[in-house]
Amino acid sequence: MNHTSTAPRADVGIPMTALGLGTFRLQGQTVIDAVRSGLRLGYRHIDTAQIYGNEAEVGQAVAESGVPREQIFVTTKIWIESLSADRLIPSLRESLRKLRMDAVDLTLIHWPSPGNAVALKETLDALIEARQLGLTRAIGLSNFTVAQMREAMALVGAGELATNQVEIHPFLQNRAVVEAARSLGLHLTAYMPLAYGKVMTEPVMLDIAAKHGTSAANVSLAWLLQQGFSVIPSSTRPANQAANLDAPRLRLDDADMARIATLDRGERLANPDFAPAWD
Template identity: 65%
Template sequence: MTHTSTIPAIGLGTFRLQGQVAIDSVRNGLAAGYRHIDTAQIYGNEAEVGQAMAGSGVPRAELFVTTKVWIDSLAGDKLIPSLKESLRKLRLEQLDLALIHWPSPGGTVPVAEYMAALAEAREQGLTRQIGVSNFTIAHLREAVAAVGARQIATQQIEIHPFLQNRRVVEYARSQGIHLTAYMPLAYGKVMQEPVIVDIARRRNATPAQVALAWSLQQGFAVIPSSTSRANLAGNLAARGLVLDAAEMAALAALDRNERIANPDGVAPQWD
């Protein structure tokens, strides 16, 4: 069983957005038509995201809100209190999706311990769905062993044309686990890539739309972030762009294992 249908294909990422910038981005994103908002405890902007959602006039039932548990709250006795604090900041009764942001560095907290706590958070009604982020194949195997693949609504990892993470993608798919691509525009690097720029020109699209369409056509959800109204709207319009086989192949050939998110002391040994 996959959960593709329950996670909106395009979401609004809020990584690195602080204060009023975060409020404006979410407010403008909701006005543009986004209904999937992605934040995290470590981003330090849950309260701003909550403020923007509360003031937007968009009914709660139409929103899909994700947050992620930081590594200092993975222990069995800390995870649920941390999610309650996230809900308070977000001004929500329930999350749509709660993710483990990164596996516990060095395995300090066992995968089985925090996956069990996350499953318990769902049982308590704190979140509708649970999932993981930045898990290696080894971590995914442990998570599946702990709670079952059907319980894992998504694995959120860095995927863009320059880092296609094929081994992890293949394993997740073998388990029926949906994938969410973060940094799908490689922090704007796709805008400078001649292959992508060329396809965009031919398609009368933006390079960002081409890169997003490439991810969407593979069945990934994408969570690009933007503070510009034009780009927010443009990214959302990527849903209407369908690339042909030759274009998909041209983007597939851009893989160069170019990883952007690799924080020291936090990132695992990647596959």
């Protein structure tokens, strides 16, 4: 199962696959079981983060899965307290220790530094050094606004950043960021693609799902994939994980896409008090 996305290839290793397994809010044995079953079903892209508090469990599941490490694309994210030059690389080494890995495939700045307390150039320079040291094969952004994406691209150049991971789902279509990313040539990864399950009760999504003989969840994932994004739904149930793997085979028509476009209501689910000023 290797639905390759349009994300730039990492310097070494495998490309990011378009459909990954998110681990946000999953803890302890729950995340071990979720990653284990996901890998067994065919997922080859696992997304975690320092702040999730589950890197050790993700690493355990990967190590015990029987799937060769070089076949799995692993992403982690640097937390806001470790964005400075003196803390970023040590924090990434600690993540690697927990993950039981010599390197991750992608390391993201999880959130822009609140109040620009750490200059973006300092963080990006440290990330590039981490890549040069072989600790990560690619680097990227998460939760960056249009202006912040432009600043990052200006600092490091086109092609250096693998993705900007942002919240996108039918109720928050994030069009300004999408349009800017496309103009910059920056790939996007959509998190919370099912809006915490809200898409499964939306009448328009259910109607489109019935038309195609599928689920509203798959309609949401297919809608994102057809726009060229990677998606990282979280799921703990093997049946749901398996169902999500069918999404890349679903083709929505123009009428379906137009109907989903009407659902945008700016409903942002991830909005901590340190978030940037959103577009």
